[in-house]
Amino acid sequence: xxxxxxxxxxxxxxxxxxxxxxxxxxxxxxxxxxxxxxxxxxxxxxxxxxxxxxxxxxxxxxxxxxxxxxxxxxxxxxxxxxxxxxxxxxxxxxxxxxxxxxxxxxxxxxxxxxxxxxxxxxxxxxxxxxxxxxxxxxxxxxxxxxxxxxxxxxxxxxxxxxxxxxxxxxxxxxxxxxxxxxxxxxxxxxxxxxxxxxxxxxx
Amino acid sequence: xxxxxxxxxxxxxxxxxxxxxxxxxxxxxxxxxxxxxxxxxxxxxxxxxxxxxxxxxxxxxxxxxxxxxxxxxxxxxxxxxxxxxxxxxxxxxxxxxxxxxxxxxxxxxxxxxxxxxxxxxxxxxxxxxxxxxxxxxxxxxxxxxxxxxxxxxxxxxxxxxxxxxxxxxxxxxxxxxxxxxxxxxxxxxxxxxxxxxxxxxxxxxxxxxxxxxxxxxxxxxxxxxxxxxxxxxxxxxxxxxxxxxxxxxxxxxxxxxxxxxxxxxxxxxxxxxxxxxxxxxxxxxxxxxxxxxxxxxxxxxxxxxxxxxxxxxxxxxxxxxxxxxxxxxxxxxxxxxxxxxxxxxxxxxxxxx
Numbered sequence: 001x002x003x004x005x006x007x008x009x010x011x012x013x014x015x016x017x018x019x020x021x022x023x024x025x026x027x028x029x030x031x032x033x034x035x036x037x038x039x040x041x042x043x044x045x046x047x048x049x050x051x052x053x054x055x056x057x058x059x060x061x062x063x064x065x066x067x068x069x070x071x072x073x074x075x076x077x078x079x080x081x082x083x084x085x086x087x088x089x090x091x092x093x094x095x096x097x098x099x100x101x102x103x104x105x106x107x108x109x110x111x112x113x114x115x116x117x118x119x120x121x122x123x124x125x126x127x128x129x130x131x132x133x134x135x136x137x138x139x140x141x142x143x144x145x146x147x148x149x150x151x152x153x154x155x156x157x158x159x160x161x162x163x164x165x166x167x168x169x170x171x172x173x174x175x176x177x178x179x180x181x182x183x184x185x186x187x188x189x190x191x192x193x194x195x196x197x198x199x200x201x202x203x
Numbered sequence: 204x205x206x207x208x209x210x211x212x213x214x215x216x217x218x219x220x221x222x223x224x225x226x227x228x229x230x231x232x233x234x235x236x237x238x239x240x241x242x243x244x245x246x247x248x249x250x251x252x253x254x255x256x257x258x259x260x261x262x263x264x265x266x267x268x269x270x271x272x273x274x275x276x277x278x279x280x281x282x283x284x285x286x287x288x289x290x291x292x293x294x295x296x297x298x299x300x301x302x303x304x305x306x307x308x309x310x311x312x313x314x315x316x317x318x319x320x321x322x323x324x325x326x327x328x329x330x331x332x333x334x335x336x337x338x339x340x341x342x343x344x345x346x347x348x349x350x351x352x353x354x355x356x357x358x359x360x361x362x363x364x365x366x367x368x369x370x371x372x373x374x375x376x377x378x379x380x381x382x383x384x385x386x387x388x389x390x391x392x393x394x395x396x397x398x399x400x401x402x403x404x405x406x407x408x409x410x411x412x413x414x415x416x417x418x419x420x421x422x423x424x425x426x427x428x429x430x431x432x433x434x435x436x437x438x439x440x441x442x443x444x445x446x447x448x449x450x451x452x453x454x455x456x457x458x459x460x461x462x463x464x465x466x467x468x469x470x471x472x473x474x475x476x477x478x479x480x481x482x483x484x485x486x487x488x489x490x491x492x493x494x495x496x497x498x499x500x501x502x503x504x505x506x507x508x509x510x511x512x513x514x515x516x517x518x519x520x521x522x523x524x525x526x527x528x529x530x531x532x533x534x535x536x537x538x539x540x541x542x543x544x545x546x547x548x549x550x551x552x553x554x555x556x
Contacts, residue, residue, distance in 0.1 A: 033503075046308060160533065168541065
Protein backbone atom coordinates (compact mmCIF):
# COMPACT_ATOMS: atom_id res chain seq x y z
CA UNK A 1 0.00 0.00 0.00
CA UNK A 2 1.23 3.47 -0.74
CA UNK A 3 0.92 6.34 1.63
CA UNK A 4 1.83 9.99 1.50
CA UNK A 5 3.87 11.17 4.44
CA UNK A 6 5.41 14.47 5.40
CA UNK A 7 9.07 13.64 4.98
CA UNK A 8 10.70 17.01 5.14
CA UNK A 9 9.53 19.71 7.49
CA UNK A 10 9.36 23.31 6.43
CA UNK A 11 12.68 24.03 8.13
CA UNK A 12 14.45 21.12 6.45
CA UNK A 13 13.24 22.18 3.04
CA UNK A 14 14.28 25.76 3.61
CA UNK A 15 17.64 24.62 4.94
CA UNK A 16 18.21 22.27 2.03
CA UNK A 17 17.45 24.74 -0.73
CA UNK A 18 19.11 27.72 0.91
CA UNK A 19 22.20 25.61 1.43
CA UNK A 20 22.09 24.40 -2.17
CA UNK A 21 21.84 27.95 -3.47
CA UNK A 22 24.61 29.21 -1.20
CA UNK A 23 26.96 26.37 -2.14
CA UNK A 24 26.36 26.85 -5.86
CA UNK A 25 26.98 30.60 -5.56
CA UNK A 26 30.06 29.95 -3.44
CA UNK A 27 31.36 27.65 -6.16
CA UNK A 28 30.72 30.23 -8.86
CA UNK A 29 32.28 33.16 -6.96
CA UNK A 30 35.07 30.91 -5.67
CA UNK A 31 36.09 29.73 -9.09
CA UNK A 32 35.91 33.34 -10.27
CA UNK A 33 38.44 34.30 -7.57
CA UNK A 34 40.47 31.28 -8.60
CA UNK A 35 40.59 32.70 -12.13
CA UNK A 36 38.66 29.86 -13.79
CA UNK A 37 35.43 31.80 -14.41
CA UNK A 38 34.96 35.37 -15.52
CA UNK A 39 31.27 36.12 -14.99
CA UNK A 40 31.66 38.92 -12.46
CA UNK A 41 34.66 41.04 -11.52
CA UNK A 42 37.29 39.77 -9.11
CA UNK A 43 36.44 42.42 -6.52
CA UNK A 44 32.72 41.63 -6.53
CA UNK A 45 33.48 37.92 -6.40
CA UNK A 46 35.61 38.40 -3.28
CA UNK A 47 32.92 40.48 -1.56
CA UNK A 48 30.07 38.10 -2.45
CA UNK A 49 32.08 35.04 -1.60
CA UNK A 50 32.75 36.34 1.90
CA UNK A 51 29.13 37.38 2.45
CA UNK A 52 27.82 34.05 1.18
CA UNK A 53 30.23 32.21 3.43
CA UNK A 54 28.94 34.06 6.50
CA UNK A 55 25.35 33.34 5.47
CA UNK A 56 26.16 29.66 5.09
CA UNK A 57 27.80 29.61 8.52
CA UNK A 58 24.73 31.27 10.02
CA UNK A 59 22.41 28.80 8.32
CA UNK A 60 24.55 25.92 9.49
CA UNK A 61 24.41 27.15 13.07
CA UNK A 62 20.60 27.03 12.88
CA UNK A 63 20.68 23.62 11.25
CA UNK A 64 22.94 22.18 13.90
CA UNK A 65 20.67 23.56 16.59
CA UNK A 66 17.63 22.10 14.83
CA UNK A 67 19.20 18.68 14.38
CA UNK A 68 20.10 18.43 18.03
CA UNK A 69 16.85 19.72 19.46
CA UNK A 70 14.78 17.45 17.24
CA UNK A 71 17.13 14.49 17.53
CA UNK A 72 17.21 14.30 13.76
CA UNK A 73 20.99 14.10 13.81
CA UNK A 74 20.58 10.37 14.47
CA UNK A 75 19.50 9.95 10.88
CA UNK A 76 23.08 10.58 9.84
CA UNK A 77 24.85 8.06 12.05
CA UNK A 78 26.84 6.03 9.58
CA UNK A 79 26.20 2.32 9.23
CA UNK A 80 27.48 -0.42 6.97
CA UNK A 81 24.38 -2.54 7.45
CA UNK A 82 22.93 -3.32 4.03
CA UNK A 83 25.48 -1.01 2.41
CA UNK A 84 26.53 -3.78 0.05
CA UNK A 85 22.95 -4.24 -1.11
CA UNK A 86 22.67 -0.55 -1.83
CA UNK A 87 25.87 -0.63 -3.85
CA UNK A 88 24.52 -3.62 -5.79
CA UNK A 89 21.30 -1.81 -6.34
CA UNK A 90 22.83 1.32 -7.86
CA UNK A 91 25.39 -0.55 -9.92
CA UNK A 92 23.18 -3.35 -11.24
CA UNK A 93 19.66 -3.88 -9.96
CA UNK A 94 18.51 -0.40 -10.82
CA UNK A 95 18.89 -1.29 -14.49
CA UNK A 96 16.63 -4.32 -14.01
CA UNK A 97 13.90 -2.23 -12.47
CA UNK A 98 14.29 -3.89 -9.05
CA UNK A 99 12.98 -2.39 -5.82
CA UNK A 100 15.33 -0.31 -3.69
CA UNK A 101 16.71 -2.60 -0.96
CA UNK A 102 16.01 -0.07 1.78
CA UNK A 103 12.49 0.89 2.70
CA UNK A 104 12.39 4.57 3.49
CA UNK A 105 10.32 6.02 6.26
CA UNK A 106 10.27 9.26 8.19
CA UNK A 107 12.57 7.84 10.84
CA UNK A 108 14.81 6.24 8.21
CA UNK A 109 15.15 8.81 5.51
CA UNK A 110 18.67 7.92 4.47
CA UNK A 111 20.10 4.71 3.08
CA UNK A 112 23.51 3.50 4.34
CA UNK A 113 25.39 5.07 1.44
CA UNK A 114 23.69 8.39 1.99
CA UNK A 115 24.48 8.21 5.68
CA UNK A 116 28.16 7.65 4.96
CA UNK A 117 28.24 10.34 2.26
CA UNK A 118 26.42 12.98 4.31
CA UNK A 119 28.42 12.12 7.38
CA UNK A 120 31.65 12.72 5.47
CA UNK A 121 30.20 15.86 3.95
CA UNK A 122 29.17 17.35 7.27
CA UNK A 123 31.86 16.11 9.58
CA UNK A 124 34.86 16.19 7.27
CA UNK A 125 34.43 18.28 4.13
CA UNK A 126 32.28 21.08 5.52
CA UNK A 127 34.52 21.85 8.52
CA UNK A 128 37.59 21.49 6.31
CA UNK A 129 36.25 24.12 3.93
CA UNK A 130 35.19 26.42 6.78
CA UNK A 131 38.57 26.23 8.49
CA UNK A 132 40.62 26.75 5.34
CA UNK A 133 38.22 29.53 4.36
CA UNK A 134 38.65 31.35 7.66
CA UNK A 135 42.42 30.95 7.53
CA UNK A 136 42.34 32.37 4.01
CA UNK A 137 40.14 35.30 5.02
CA UNK A 138 42.26 36.22 8.00
CA UNK A 139 45.64 35.32 6.50
CA UNK A 140 46.80 38.92 6.44
CA UNK A 141 45.91 39.40 10.10
CA UNK A 142 47.36 36.06 11.16
CA UNK A 143 50.78 37.00 9.88
CA UNK A 144 52.99 34.93 7.64
CA UNK A 145 53.14 31.82 9.84
CA UNK A 146 50.80 30.01 7.44
CA UNK A 147 51.52 30.60 3.77
CA UNK A 148 48.41 31.71 1.95
CA UNK A 149 49.38 29.54 -1.03
CA UNK A 150 48.95 26.37 1.06
CA UNK A 151 45.64 27.56 2.45
CA UNK A 152 44.40 28.56 -0.99
CA UNK A 153 45.34 25.21 -2.50
CA UNK A 154 43.60 23.27 0.27
CA UNK A 155 40.53 25.47 -0.11
CA UNK A 156 40.55 24.78 -3.87
CA UNK A 157 40.75 21.02 -3.30
CA UNK A 158 37.75 21.34 -0.97
CA UNK A 159 35.88 23.28 -3.64
CA UNK A 160 36.44 20.51 -6.18
CA UNK A 161 35.16 17.99 -3.63
CA UNK A 162 31.97 20.04 -3.22
CA UNK A 163 31.55 20.24 -6.97
CA UNK A 164 31.96 16.47 -7.23
CA UNK A 165 29.42 15.95 -4.47
CA UNK A 166 26.98 18.26 -6.23
CA UNK A 167 27.22 16.34 -9.50
CA UNK A 168 26.52 12.97 -7.89
CA UNK A 169 23.92 14.35 -5.53
CA UNK A 170 21.86 15.95 -8.29
CA UNK A 171 22.12 12.87 -10.45
CA UNK A 172 21.07 10.47 -7.70
CA UNK A 173 18.12 12.72 -6.99
CA UNK A 174 16.78 11.65 -10.38
CA UNK A 175 16.70 7.97 -9.39
CA UNK A 176 13.41 8.12 -7.52
CA UNK A 177 10.12 6.56 -8.57
CA UNK A 178 10.12 9.04 -11.41
CA UNK A 179 12.95 11.35 -12.46
CA UNK A 180 11.38 14.27 -10.64
CA UNK A 181 9.93 12.46 -7.62
CA UNK A 182 12.71 13.32 -5.18
CA UNK A 183 12.83 16.92 -6.36
CA UNK A 184 9.10 17.30 -5.81
CA UNK A 185 9.39 15.73 -2.38
CA UNK A 186 12.11 18.18 -1.42
CA UNK A 187 9.89 21.07 -2.54
CA UNK A 188 6.54 20.00 -1.11
CA UNK A 189 7.86 17.93 1.77
CA UNK A 190 5.56 15.02 0.94
CA UNK A 191 6.90 11.72 -0.22
CA UNK A 192 4.89 8.73 -1.35
CA UNK A 193 6.24 5.62 0.28
CA UNK A 194 5.44 1.93 0.42
CA UNK A 195 4.08 0.92 3.84
CA UNK A 196 3.34 -2.51 5.30
CA UNK A 197 -0.32 -3.27 5.41
CA UNK A 198 -1.47 -3.45 8.97
CA UNK A 199 -3.64 -6.58 9.11
CA UNK A 200 -5.68 -5.78 12.22
CA UNK A 201 -6.65 -2.31 11.13
CA UNK A 202 -10.40 -2.18 10.46
CA UNK A 203 -11.29 -0.61 7.16
CA UNK B 204 46.86 83.36 -6.45
CA UNK B 205 49.44 81.11 -8.01
CA UNK B 206 51.55 80.34 -4.99
CA UNK B 207 51.39 76.61 -5.66
CA UNK B 208 52.20 76.97 -9.32
CA UNK B 209 55.13 79.34 -8.92
CA UNK B 210 56.70 77.32 -6.13
CA UNK B 211 56.28 74.16 -8.19
CA UNK B 212 57.96 75.89 -11.09
CA UNK B 213 60.86 76.86 -8.80
CA UNK B 214 61.59 73.29 -7.75
CA UNK B 215 60.77 72.12 -11.24
CA UNK B 216 63.45 74.34 -12.73
CA UNK B 217 65.83 71.59 -11.73
CA UNK B 218 63.66 68.55 -11.15
CA UNK B 219 61.47 68.64 -14.24
CA UNK B 220 64.58 68.86 -16.40
CA UNK B 221 66.52 66.03 -14.75
CA UNK B 222 68.56 64.08 -17.30
CA UNK B 223 68.82 66.99 -19.69
CA UNK B 224 65.26 67.86 -20.69
CA UNK B 225 61.64 68.02 -19.69
CA UNK B 226 60.50 64.61 -18.50
CA UNK B 227 63.72 62.83 -19.45
CA UNK B 228 64.77 61.42 -16.11
CA UNK B 229 61.44 61.09 -14.33
CA UNK B 230 58.20 60.25 -16.00
CA UNK B 231 56.20 61.56 -13.07
CA UNK B 232 57.89 64.95 -12.71
CA UNK B 233 57.65 67.28 -15.69
CA UNK B 234 56.53 70.80 -16.48
CA UNK B 235 52.89 69.74 -16.83
CA UNK B 236 52.90 69.74 -13.01
CA UNK B 237 53.26 73.52 -12.84
CA UNK B 238 49.54 73.89 -13.45
CA UNK B 239 48.08 70.41 -13.40
CA UNK B 240 44.38 69.57 -13.34
CA UNK B 241 42.72 67.04 -11.05
CA UNK B 242 43.08 64.26 -13.61
CA UNK B 243 46.85 64.73 -13.77
CA UNK B 244 47.60 64.99 -10.06
CA UNK B 245 44.98 65.12 -7.33
CA UNK B 246 47.25 66.93 -4.87
CA UNK B 247 48.89 69.55 -7.08
CA UNK B 248 45.63 70.19 -8.95
CA UNK B 249 45.84 73.97 -9.48
CA UNK B 250 42.09 74.42 -9.02
CA UNK B 251 41.89 72.02 -6.09
CA UNK B 252 44.30 71.16 -3.30
CA UNK B 253 47.06 73.04 -5.16
CA UNK B 254 49.86 71.49 -3.04
CA UNK B 255 53.29 72.97 -3.52
CA UNK B 256 56.17 70.52 -3.62
CA UNK B 257 57.17 71.53 -0.12
CA UNK B 258 53.77 70.56 1.26
CA UNK B 259 55.08 67.01 0.98
CA UNK B 260 58.84 67.67 0.88
CA UNK B 261 59.78 69.91 3.76
CA UNK B 262 63.19 71.39 3.51
CA UNK B 263 65.83 70.76 6.09
CA UNK B 264 68.27 73.62 5.88
CA UNK B 265 69.65 73.55 2.38
CA UNK B 266 68.81 69.96 1.89
CA UNK B 267 65.51 68.75 0.66
CA UNK B 268 65.15 65.16 1.41
CA UNK B 269 63.52 62.19 -0.16
CA UNK B 270 63.61 58.60 0.87
CA UNK B 271 65.63 56.95 -1.82
CA UNK B 272 69.17 56.92 -0.59
CA UNK B 273 71.75 54.21 -0.58
CA UNK B 274 71.27 54.27 3.16
CA UNK B 275 67.83 53.95 4.62
CA UNK B 276 66.55 57.05 6.36
CA UNK B 277 68.30 57.27 9.69
CA UNK B 278 69.14 59.91 12.22
CA UNK B 279 71.26 61.76 9.67
CA UNK B 280 68.32 62.25 7.39
CA UNK B 281 65.57 64.26 8.98
CA UNK B 282 62.98 63.50 6.40
CA UNK B 283 60.51 65.33 4.84
CA UNK B 284 56.88 64.82 5.60
CA UNK B 285 55.17 67.64 7.41
CA UNK B 286 53.13 65.33 9.58
CA UNK B 287 53.37 62.41 11.96
CA UNK B 288 56.39 60.41 11.00
CA UNK B 289 59.52 62.47 10.55
CA UNK B 290 61.61 59.51 9.44
CA UNK B 291 60.25 59.15 5.94
CA UNK B 292 58.24 60.71 3.19
CA UNK B 293 55.11 58.77 2.62
CA UNK B 294 51.49 59.00 1.66
CA UNK B 295 50.69 57.41 5.02
CA UNK B 296 51.92 60.50 6.82
CA UNK B 297 48.70 62.23 5.80
CA UNK B 298 46.35 59.38 4.98
CA UNK B 299 47.37 56.67 7.43
CA UNK B 300 47.69 53.05 6.47
CA UNK B 301 43.97 52.36 6.26
CA UNK B 302 42.41 55.10 4.15
CA UNK B 303 39.87 52.86 2.39
CA UNK B 304 36.45 52.83 4.02
CA UNK B 305 34.45 51.79 0.95
CA UNK B 306 36.58 48.76 0.18
CA UNK B 307 38.22 47.55 3.38
CA UNK B 308 40.01 44.72 1.55
CA UNK B 309 42.31 47.36 0.06
CA UNK B 310 43.59 48.14 3.55
CA UNK B 311 44.84 44.55 3.82
CA UNK B 312 47.14 45.42 0.93
CA UNK B 313 48.90 48.54 2.18
CA UNK B 314 51.53 46.59 4.13
CA UNK B 315 52.68 44.78 0.99
CA UNK B 316 51.68 47.09 -1.87
CA UNK B 317 52.85 50.72 -1.97
CA UNK B 318 50.09 53.32 -2.28
CA UNK B 319 51.59 54.58 -5.54
CA UNK B 320 51.30 51.13 -7.11
CA UNK B 321 47.52 51.41 -7.17
CA UNK B 322 47.25 55.17 -7.34
CA UNK B 323 49.56 55.81 -10.31
CA UNK B 324 48.05 53.58 -13.00
CA UNK B 325 50.11 55.37 -15.66
CA UNK B 326 52.60 58.24 -15.63
CA UNK B 327 53.87 60.72 -18.23
CA UNK B 328 50.23 61.55 -18.79
CA UNK B 329 50.74 64.91 -20.50
CA UNK B 330 54.36 64.94 -21.69
CA UNK B 331 56.33 62.06 -23.15
CA UNK B 332 59.16 60.62 -21.08
CA UNK B 333 62.37 58.97 -22.26
CA UNK B 334 62.19 55.17 -22.20
CA UNK B 335 65.00 54.12 -24.60
CA UNK B 336 68.44 55.60 -25.15
CA UNK B 337 70.75 53.81 -27.54
CA UNK B 338 74.18 55.45 -27.52
CA UNK B 339 75.57 52.87 -29.93
CA UNK B 340 73.94 54.54 -32.94
CA UNK B 341 75.35 57.99 -32.16
CA UNK B 342 77.88 59.62 -34.45
CA UNK B 343 76.09 59.39 -37.78
CA UNK B 344 76.22 62.47 -40.01
CA UNK B 345 74.43 63.88 -43.01
CA UNK B 346 76.33 63.89 -46.29
CA UNK B 347 77.26 67.52 -45.69
CA UNK B 348 78.69 66.46 -42.29
CA UNK B 349 75.92 68.21 -40.43
CA UNK B 350 74.23 66.61 -37.41
CA UNK B 351 71.24 64.39 -38.03
CA UNK B 352 68.20 65.27 -35.93
CA UNK B 353 64.96 63.31 -36.37
CA UNK B 354 61.66 63.76 -34.54
CA UNK B 355 58.97 61.21 -33.77
CA UNK B 356 55.14 61.45 -33.84
CA UNK B 357 55.13 62.97 -30.35
CA UNK B 358 57.39 65.77 -31.57
CA UNK B 359 60.35 64.54 -29.54
CA UNK B 360 63.85 64.00 -30.86
CA UNK B 361 64.13 60.34 -31.85
CA UNK B 362 67.65 60.54 -33.26
CA UNK B 363 70.47 62.95 -32.63
CA UNK B 364 74.03 62.55 -33.85
CA UNK B 365 75.34 63.41 -30.36
CA UNK B 366 73.01 61.04 -28.48
CA UNK B 367 71.94 58.19 -30.73
CA UNK B 368 68.44 56.75 -30.85
CA UNK B 369 65.90 57.97 -28.31
CA UNK B 370 62.52 56.41 -27.59
CA UNK B 371 59.70 58.34 -25.95
CA UNK B 372 56.39 57.22 -24.51
CA UNK B 373 53.29 58.71 -22.96
CA UNK B 374 50.85 57.13 -20.49
CA UNK B 375 53.47 54.62 -19.46
CA UNK B 376 52.52 51.64 -17.31
CA UNK B 377 55.11 51.34 -14.52
CA UNK B 378 57.26 48.31 -13.84
CA UNK B 379 56.75 46.75 -10.41
CA UNK B 380 59.31 45.50 -7.92
CA UNK B 381 59.60 44.68 -4.25
CA UNK B 382 61.43 47.62 -2.71
CA UNK B 383 62.39 48.70 0.80
CA UNK B 384 63.55 52.20 -0.13
CA UNK B 385 67.22 51.36 -0.49
CA UNK B 386 68.91 51.81 -3.85
CA UNK B 387 72.50 51.15 -4.76
CA UNK B 388 74.19 51.60 -8.10
CA UNK B 389 76.62 49.60 -10.15
CA UNK B 390 80.01 51.26 -9.65
CA UNK B 391 82.84 51.84 -12.11
CA UNK B 392 85.01 49.25 -10.36
CA UNK B 393 82.35 46.51 -10.39
CA UNK B 394 82.72 43.69 -12.88
CA UNK B 395 79.53 43.29 -14.86
CA UNK B 396 77.92 40.34 -16.55
CA UNK B 397 77.70 41.50 -20.16
CA UNK B 398 75.77 38.45 -21.37
CA UNK B 399 72.48 40.12 -20.48
CA UNK B 400 71.14 43.62 -19.81
CA UNK B 401 72.78 45.25 -16.80
CA UNK B 402 70.54 46.56 -14.02
CA UNK B 403 72.22 49.86 -13.22
CA UNK B 404 69.88 50.58 -10.30
CA UNK B 405 69.96 47.80 -7.77
CA UNK B 406 66.74 47.79 -5.80
CA UNK B 407 66.87 46.25 -2.37
CA UNK B 408 64.14 44.32 -0.68
CA UNK B 409 62.07 41.30 -1.47
CA UNK B 410 58.87 39.68 -0.37
CA UNK B 411 60.38 38.15 2.75
CA UNK B 412 61.56 41.54 3.97
CA UNK B 413 58.66 43.01 5.96
CA UNK B 414 59.79 46.55 5.09
CA UNK B 415 59.45 45.90 1.36
CA UNK B 416 56.42 46.77 -0.66
CA UNK B 417 55.56 46.31 -4.30
CA UNK B 418 56.49 49.70 -5.76
CA UNK B 419 56.07 51.24 -9.22
CA UNK B 420 59.11 52.28 -11.27
CA UNK B 421 59.90 54.03 -14.46
CA UNK B 422 62.21 51.87 -16.57
CA UNK B 423 64.74 53.49 -18.89
CA UNK B 424 66.38 50.95 -21.15
CA UNK B 425 69.26 51.67 -23.44
CA UNK B 426 72.67 50.77 -24.74
CA UNK B 427 75.86 52.38 -23.56
CA UNK B 428 79.55 52.05 -24.09
CA UNK B 429 81.60 49.86 -21.70
CA UNK B 430 85.02 48.30 -21.36
CA UNK B 431 84.54 44.98 -23.14
CA UNK B 432 87.96 43.72 -22.03
CA UNK B 433 87.76 44.37 -18.29
CA UNK B 434 83.98 44.08 -18.27
CA UNK B 435 83.41 47.30 -16.38
CA UNK B 436 81.40 50.44 -16.85
CA UNK B 437 83.28 53.48 -18.12
CA UNK B 438 83.08 57.27 -17.90
CA UNK B 439 83.42 58.48 -21.46
CA UNK B 440 84.61 62.03 -22.01
CA UNK B 441 81.81 63.96 -23.69
CA UNK B 442 82.80 67.63 -23.47
CA UNK B 443 86.07 69.23 -24.47
CA UNK B 444 87.96 70.71 -27.37
CA UNK B 445 88.49 68.89 -30.65
CA UNK B 446 91.29 66.36 -30.47
CA UNK B 447 90.93 65.90 -26.69
CA UNK B 448 88.92 62.73 -27.16
CA UNK B 449 85.67 64.49 -26.26
CA UNK B 450 82.98 62.41 -27.93
CA UNK B 451 80.82 65.35 -28.88
CA UNK B 452 83.69 66.79 -30.89
CA UNK B 453 85.67 63.78 -32.13
CA UNK B 454 82.90 61.16 -32.27
CA UNK B 455 85.28 58.32 -31.51
CA UNK B 456 84.26 56.11 -28.57
CA UNK B 457 87.71 54.54 -28.29
CA UNK B 458 89.38 57.89 -27.70
CA UNK B 459 86.55 59.24 -25.62
CA UNK B 460 86.60 56.28 -23.21
CA UNK B 461 90.40 56.30 -22.99
CA UNK B 462 90.40 60.00 -22.12
CA UNK B 463 87.48 59.70 -19.70
CA UNK B 464 88.92 56.70 -17.85
CA UNK B 465 92.29 58.32 -17.52
CA UNK B 466 90.81 61.54 -16.17
CA UNK B 467 88.78 59.56 -13.63
CA UNK B 468 91.75 57.40 -12.70
CA UNK B 469 90.22 54.09 -13.85
CA UNK B 470 91.76 51.37 -15.97
CA UNK B 471 90.84 50.77 -19.58
CA UNK B 472 91.58 47.59 -21.55
CA UNK B 473 91.41 49.45 -24.84
CA UNK B 474 88.43 47.45 -26.05
CA UNK B 475 85.06 49.19 -26.16
CA UNK B 476 81.70 47.56 -26.65
CA UNK B 477 78.04 48.31 -26.03
CA UNK B 478 75.87 46.76 -23.35
CA UNK B 479 72.18 47.00 -22.72
CA UNK B 480 71.31 48.80 -19.52
CA UNK B 481 68.25 49.25 -17.35
CA UNK B 482 67.70 52.21 -15.03
CA UNK B 483 64.80 52.29 -12.59
CA UNK B 484 63.30 55.36 -10.92
CA UNK B 485 60.55 55.17 -8.35
CA UNK B 486 57.30 56.79 -9.40
CA UNK B 487 55.59 58.86 -6.70
CA UNK B 488 53.73 61.69 -8.42
CA UNK B 489 50.81 62.04 -10.82
CA UNK B 490 48.47 60.46 -8.30
CA UNK B 491 45.29 59.82 -10.29
CA UNK B 492 41.74 60.51 -9.09
CA UNK B 493 40.50 57.67 -6.93
CA UNK B 494 38.16 56.41 -9.67
CA UNK B 495 41.21 55.60 -11.78
CA UNK B 496 43.05 53.60 -9.10
CA UNK B 497 43.85 50.04 -10.15
CA UNK B 498 40.98 47.61 -10.11
CA UNK B 499 41.43 44.28 -8.35
CA UNK B 500 41.66 42.40 -11.63
CA UNK B 501 44.54 44.50 -12.91
CA UNK B 502 46.64 42.47 -10.48
CA UNK B 503 44.45 39.48 -9.66
CA UNK B 504 44.33 37.85 -13.06
CA UNK B 505 46.51 35.44 -14.97
CA UNK B 506 47.87 38.24 -17.17
CA UNK B 507 47.82 41.05 -14.64
CA UNK B 508 50.36 43.76 -13.96
CA UNK B 509 52.22 41.71 -11.37
CA UNK B 510 52.66 38.74 -13.69
CA UNK B 511 56.45 38.99 -13.54
CA UNK B 512 56.72 39.12 -9.74
CA UNK B 513 57.09 35.51 -8.70
CA UNK B 514 57.46 33.77 -5.37
CA UNK B 515 54.19 34.51 -3.63
CA UNK B 516 50.59 33.45 -4.07
CA UNK B 517 47.98 35.82 -5.45
CA UNK B 518 44.42 34.58 -5.90
CA UNK B 519 43.29 34.83 -9.51
CA UNK B 520 46.87 34.91 -10.78
CA UNK B 521 48.32 31.76 -9.27
CA UNK B 522 47.13 28.19 -8.94
CA UNK B 523 48.50 24.71 -8.89
CA UNK B 524 48.11 23.43 -12.43
CA UNK B 525 48.12 19.87 -11.13
CA UNK B 526 45.38 20.38 -8.58
CA UNK B 527 43.31 22.15 -11.20
CA UNK B 528 43.82 19.35 -13.70
CA UNK B 529 42.99 16.62 -11.24
CA UNK B 530 40.00 18.58 -9.97
CA UNK B 531 38.46 19.31 -13.35
CA UNK B 532 39.21 15.84 -14.72
CA UNK B 533 37.62 14.18 -11.69
CA UNK B 534 34.51 16.29 -12.04
CA UNK B 535 34.40 15.55 -15.76
CA UNK B 536 34.79 11.83 -15.04
CA UNK B 537 31.90 12.02 -12.57
CA UNK B 538 29.74 13.77 -15.17
CA UNK B 539 30.53 11.09 -17.74
CA UNK B 540 29.83 8.39 -15.17
CA UNK B 541 26.42 9.73 -14.18
CA UNK B 542 25.66 10.42 -17.85
CA UNK B 543 26.34 6.80 -18.76
CA UNK B 544 24.48 5.51 -15.72
CA UNK B 545 21.50 7.64 -16.69
CA UNK B 546 21.64 6.51 -20.31
CA UNK B 547 21.68 2.83 -19.36
CA UNK B 548 18.83 3.41 -16.90
CA UNK B 549 16.84 5.08 -19.64
CA UNK B 550 17.43 2.33 -22.20
CA UNK B 551 16.74 -0.56 -19.82
CA UNK B 552 13.57 1.08 -18.52
CA UNK B 553 12.35 1.38 -22.14
CA UNK B 554 12.86 -2.36 -22.58
CA UNK B 555 10.74 -3.15 -19.55
CA UNK B 556 7.62 -1.37 -20.74
